[in-house]
Amino acid sequence: MIKLKIVVFTFLFAMMGVLTVSADGDYRITDLNEVVRIDANGDARITKKVTYHFDDEMNGVYFKESLKKGTASQSLQWGGLTSIEVSHNNGEKQTILPRQGDSSYGYVETKTSQQVQEKIYYPVQENDQLTMFYHYTLKGVVVNWDDIAEINWLPIGTRDVAIEKLRLEFALPNQPASTLKAWVHGRSVGHVLVNKKQANITVNSKKIGPDDTVEVHTYFDTSQTPLNTNKQSGNRAAYIQKQEKAIALKNKKSLQIKKVIGFIVSPIVIMILVFIIMLKTIQRRKLLQSARQQSGVTGDIVHIFDIPNDIGPALVSERIAKSVTNAKLIIATLLDLIARRKIAMTYDDIQKQDDITYSVLDETNLQPFELVFINMIFGKYRRAVVHAEFKQPESGVSNRIKKDISSFTKALKEAEKQASIIDHVLTNKIKSQQFFLTLALIISTIISTFLLGIFAYSTQAWS
Incomplete structure (x- = not known):
């Protein structure tokens, strides 16, 4: 099966992923709520609330944050973990401390130049639910240009399970924002709201597939991050708008092609197959009628108990x-x-x-x-x-x-x-033709329905 993927434009920073400690267990992410608060110095204080539902016994979860380069000259910097909290089966919050020795509870941090990983030990049983609260800081999220301040980030990357419900918020330090524009890219992105008065951007989606990503590209007035030392010269706003317009046009053309294939070509193929099936069925009935007439079974029955005297x-x-x-x-x-x-x-x-x-x-x-x-x-x-x-x-x-x-x-x-009376060769030939034509129709219908679903899903055609 060929999966349709949305090409994500070059991003400044990389992704977050969530994996289980126990590789042979199963779990679901039923809710992910991420709040990104931008400080005046361009850093991002992040609170990530993730709700896991477990279908088997497990030892805990992984939390990963990528530190790969976002641009040719800048890379993401780990600002440090403030705290990790957990609510077990909707109970009261408990703080997870660094793991001591072989304890069954606690977290272990592993940091490289490419990634920070928090391995959280917290045993759970089948049908348990954990709500984890991760508080941490990322530095250098914002780039200050001569005319605007820019964020180009992929906060939601690919993972091994879907996110059943997502809420993502970017909040600027000062309200209102005199300038605030945003583009959110992703195959499964739902409702997006840009609010200059409250100086924030919110993204809400019902489901984000395992291979789906969410990219946020936004710019705002530089007065929001006056203390930011991550600066570059040049006027950026016009370039960003041109860039996003090109992406929109490309996506529009791709969408049109998918719609033509999914909603015009596929139905036409199905209609042609249905026509062929109907034509062959009519031909088969005519052959059957001709055979019945030749055999005499369509006329009046005469001396049905007599032995035929014309064939010996x-x-x-x-x-x-x-x-x-x-x-x-x-x-x-x-x-x-x-x-x-x-x-x-x-x-x-x-x-x-x-x-x-x-x-x-x-x-x-x-x-x-x-x-x-x-x-x-x-x-x-x-x-x-x-x-x-x-x-x-x-x-x-x-x-x-x-x-x-x-x-x-x-x-x-x-x-x-x-x-x-019965031509077995012709009968078997007709039966085989009818069987394979019907089978082809069924298979084509299933494939076309599947492709239509993929097209509709990838293009968000229902919305």
Whole structure:
């Protein structure tokens, strides 16, 4: 499965991730509330409230904050952890202290040039809930330019589980803000509010998928961060607006393409498949109707209990798949041809059956298997056959029967196929076509529905 990803523009600082200490446990982040308070010196005092729901026993959680470079000249600086608090199953807050020895409770901080990690030990049981409060500072979040102060940050990065509910707030030090503009990028971003009067930005989303990110790009008046030493020369506002406009146009084009594919192309493909299925179904019904007419089952039923007299007893036996000995097939075919005056039967004394003589009268309008039968019984020169010869194992007729009986039965089977009420080859072919066409329709419908869901999700088309 190909996952659609939103390309996030170059950001100043990197992401936060939350992982479990116990790798074989399961958990969910049901709520994440992050408040970022900007100080006059450009630092950010962050309170991150994260609610975890556990589906198994676990030893605790990880908290990670990336310190990777945000721009070519600036990198994020760890300002220090103020405190970690926990509420277990909605109980009162408890402060988590640094871990001592092998204690089951406490946190251990590991810091590198790229990342700060807090490993929190706090055993939980299945269906427990922990609400963690992380208080810490990040330095150099704001860049002061000649005309504006800028934040370009990815506070919510990818993680191993979804965030079921998110609230993110950026609060400036002074109210109101004379200048405040913001762009929030992310596939699952919901409601965004920029409030100059209260000098803050809030982002609310119902669900952020594991691969979804939230990027905040904002600028405001430099009077908000007069003590900021992280400065760069140049007028930045016009550049940011041009940059964000280009991103918006690119996203708009991408959205239009996705909508065309998702809401026009896919339905057309489904309609074409449905049309093909309907056409093939109509053709199948016409073939079935034609077969029914040829077989005579659509007309009035006449003498339903009579044995058919137009195809011969041997063919009847073959058609009803009745297992009959070769001797009976030969006798039945012989008598049928006598009754149809194709073979003559002569005798002087009816009491002496062995003296009955059989000879060929007429070979016109015979079926191929009947011609094979005539050749098998009477030979190439059509010599008359005496009844007693059938009883003699080494007679001419007995030898011809031994030699040609397989040809006769083969011809009989071929005749049954030609005169069959049900054409099994055609029937199986139609059934296979119908099955695969129906299967293709079902698969295409499932795939198209899935793609439509992805398109709708990635484009936020419902909103």
